[in-house]
Amino acid sequence: MATDGNIPNWVEAKLLDLLERGGFLSGDRGPVTSSLKLLNSDGLCSSMFRAVVESGRVRYNLMVKTLLNWRFDYYADMFINESRMYQEVLPGLLGGHPEVHPFIPKCYGAMAEPGEGVILMEDLSLQxxxxxxxxxxxxxxxxxxxxxxxxxxxxxxxxxxxxxxxxxxxxxxxxxxxxxxxxxxxxxxxxxxxxxxxxxxxxxxxxxxxxxxxxxxxxxxxxxxxxxxxxxxxxxxxxxxxxxxxxxxxxxxxxxxxxxxxxxxxxxxxxxxxxxxxxxxxxxxxxxxxxxxxxxxxxxxxxxxxxxxxxxxxxxxxxxxxxxxxxxxxxxxxxxxxxxxxxxxxxxxxxxxxxxxxxxxxxxxxxxxxxxxxxxxxxxxxxxxxxxxxxxxxxxxxxxxxxxxxxxxxxxxxxxxxxxxx
Structure with a gap:
C-alpha cells in the first residue's frame, strides 16, 4: 500500500473493512492493493482523502471522509448525521436502492465509531x-x-x-x-x-x-x-x-x-x-x-x-x-x-x-x-x-x-x- 504519511493507519483498515462488508472485494478477484492521498487535513468538519483500491480487474476510485477529532459534539453530530443519511435515510427514501437517484453520489459504506469514523464515496472528479x-x-x-x-x-x-x-x-x-x-x-x-x-x-x-x-x-x-x-x-x-x-x-x-x-x-x-x-x-x-x-x-x-x-x-x-x-x-x-x-x-x-x-x-x-x-x-x-x-x-x-x-x-x-x- 502507498499511503500519505499524514494518514492514520486505521483509515486504510476501516476503508477495506467497509468494502469487504459491502461485498465489493468478495469473490476470486485476486490480491487487494490500495493507495491513499491526503486532500485536506484542516477542513471545517472533516478530513478528506482520495483512495484507489484494486482487486483483480476491479478498481475503485474513492473519496474518503474521516473525522479525526471527536472532542466536540458539534462535529461528531454532523459526521454521525451524514453517516446515517447514507446508511439509512437515503436508502429508505429510495426504496433501498440509492444508486437509482441521479443526484446522489454512490456511497460504498459508512461507519461513525467514535474516533474512527469513515464515509466512502465515489470520486466524482474523475467523472x-x-x-x-x-x-x-x-x-x-x-x-x-x-x-x-x-x-x-x-x-x-x-x-x-x-x-x-x-x-x-x-x-x-x-x-x-x-x-x-x-x-x-x-x-x-x-x-x-x-x-x-x-x-x-x-x-x-x-x-x-x-x-x-x-x-x-x-x-x-x-x-x-x-x-x-x-x-x-x-x-x-x-x-x-x-x-x-x-x-x-x-x-x-x-x-x-x-x-x-x-x-x-x-x-x-x-x-x-x-x-x-x-x-x-x-x-x-x-x-x-x-x-x-x-x-x-x-x-x-x-x-x-x-x-x-x-x-x-x-x-x-x-x-x-x-x-x-x-x-x-x-x-x-x-x-x-x-x-x-x-x-x-x-x-x-x-x-x-x-x-x-x-x-x-x-x-x-x-x-x-x-x-x-x-x-x-x-x-x-x-x-x-x-x-x-x-x-x-x-x-x-x-x-x-x-x-x-x-x-x-x-x-x-x-x-x-x-x-x-x-
Whole structure:
C-alpha cells in the first residue's frame, strides 16, 4: 500500500473493512492493493482523502471522509448525521436502492465509531464533475433547484404512500446536527452578530430606505437580538410541505458535469451532514441568498422558484403515476411561493454569515473549539477582525440582501407569525 504519511493507519483498515462488508472485494478477484492521498487535513468538519483500491480487474476510485477529532459534539453530530443519511435515510427514501437517484453520489459504506469514523464515496472528479463559479448564473441555479425539487419529491411521495412508515423509518432515523447547548449558543451568537452587522451596513448605505423602514428594522433587530431560535423556527417542518432537507444546499456542496456544448448535463449533491426534516425553504433560500447576485434575484426569483416547483411536480407525478395537474392544489407553485415568504429569513440569517465564505473561501468561518475560538469573546473578536477585511462586494451584497427583505412583502406577515398576540 502507498499511503500519505499524514494518514492514520486505521483509515486504510476501516476503508477495506467497509468494502469487504459491502461485498465489493468478495469473490476470486485476486490480491487487494490500495493507495491513499491526503486532500485536506484542516477542513471545517472533516478530513478528506482520495483512495484507489484494486482487486483483480476491479478498481475503485474513492473519496474518503474521516473525522479525526471527536472532542466536540458539534462535529461528531454532523459526521454521525451524514453517516446515517447514507446508511439509512437515503436508502429508505429510495426504496433501498440509492444508486437509482441521479443526484446522489454512490456511497460504498459508512461507519461513525467514535474516533474512527469513515464515509466512502465515489470520486466524482474523475467523472468530470466540478464546482460551479462562486456566483451562480441563471442556468446553474435553475438546474440545481429543479434537481432539488426532484429530491424533495422523494419525501412527498413517501408521505403520500405511507406517512407512518415515512416518519418511523426515515424521519426518526435522522440523527440531526447542532443539537448540544454549546453549539446552539455559539452558532446563535455568530448568526446574530452577522445579521445585525448586515442591518447596520444597510442603514449606512441606504439611509433614506432605513428611515422608511425604521419600524420594521427595529422589529427585525429585536427578533434577532432576543429571539434568534424563534425567528429561525419560521423554517421548521410544517405539513404538508415538510421534507428531508439536504440542510446545507449551497454551491460548495453541488458538483456539475457539462456536455460537449458546454451546457450542464448532470448535478450531484454532496455533504449531507446538516440534513434534517424541515421546510424546503431551508434548502431553497440558502442557495438563492448565498450563491446568487442581487441583480439575478431581482430579475429572476420567480424563475428560480418555478424551476424548483417544476422538479417537484415532474418527479411526484412519475412516482405517484398521476397527471401533473392533479398535484397543483397541494403542491402548486403558489404554495411554494408562500412557503418561501414564510421562511426566507432563514436564508437571510445564513447568508449574513456565509456570504463572505461563498465569495472568498472558508477562512472567515471560525472553527469552534480551536485555539482562537474557545470562548464567546474569542468568537466575537474573530468575527470582528474578519469583518475589517470584508471586500466591497461582500458588504454590498449584505446591504442589498437586507433591502430585499425589507422591500418585499415578507417581513410583516413573518413578524405576525413569530410574535404571539399580547
Amino acid at each position: 468530470g464533475f466540478t464546482h460551479a463559479p462562486r456566483t451562480m448564473d441563471l442556468e446553474h441555479i435553475c438546474f440545481s433547484l429543479k434537481a432539488l425539487g426532484r429530491f424533495h419529491a422523494l419525501s412527498y411521495a413517501a408521505k403520500k404512500t405511507d406517512m407512518p412508515k415515512f416518519l418511523q423509518e426515515i424521519v426518526h432515523r435522522i440523527h440531526g446536527a447542532l443539537k448540544d447547548e454549546y453549539t446552539q449558543f455559539f452558532m446563535g451568537m455568530i448568526i446574530r452578530e452577522s445579521s445585525l452587522h448586515a442591518i447596520q451596513l444597510f442603514s449606512t448605505r441606504f439611509p433614506e430606505e432605513a428611515d422608511k423602514h425604521s419600524d420594521a428594522i427595529k422589529s427585525l433587530k429585536q427578533m434577532i437580538d432576543d429571539s434568534l431560535p424563534k425567528m429561525l423556527s419560521s423554517a421548521l417542518a410544517q405539513s404538508p410541505l415538510a421534507v428531508v432537507c439536504h440542510g446545507d444546499f449551497t454551491r460548495n456542496n453541488l458538483m456539475f458535469r457539462y456536455g460537449e456544448d458546454g451546457k450542464i448535463s448532470d448535478v450531484k449533491f454532496v455533504d449531507f451532514q446538516m440534513s434534517r426534516y424541515s421546510s424546503p425553504v431551508v434548502d431553497i433560500s440558502s442557495v438563492i441568498c448565498i450563491n446568487t447576485s442581487p441583480e439575478l434575484r431581482a430579475a429572476h426569483l420567480p424563475d428560480m422558484l418555478s424551476a424548483y416547483h417544476g422538479g417537484v411536480v415532474q418527479s411526484l407525478s412519475e412516482s405517484l403515476d398521476c397527471p401533473p395537474e392533479s398535484l397543483e392544489g397541494e403542491f402548486g407553485l403558489e404554495a411554494f411561493q408562500q412557503e418561501y415568504r414564510r421562511g426566507v429569513l432563514h436564508g437571510f440569517c445564513v447568508a449574513s454569515f456565509f456570504t463572505q465564505a461563498a465569495l472568498e473561501g472558508p477562512g472567515c468561518i471560525p472553527v469552534l473549539g480551536s485555539s482562537d475560538t474557545r470562548t464567546a469573546e474569542d468568537v466575537l473578536q474573530f468575527l470582528r477582525d474578519k469583518r475589517l477585511v470584508y471586500s466591497e462586494e461582500v458588504n454590498r451584497r449584505l446591504a442589498v440582501l437586507v433591502k430585499e427583505v425589507l422591500d418585499s412583502n415578507y417581513l410583516e406577515p413573518l413578524i405576525s407569525y413569530l410574535q404571539p398576540p399580547e
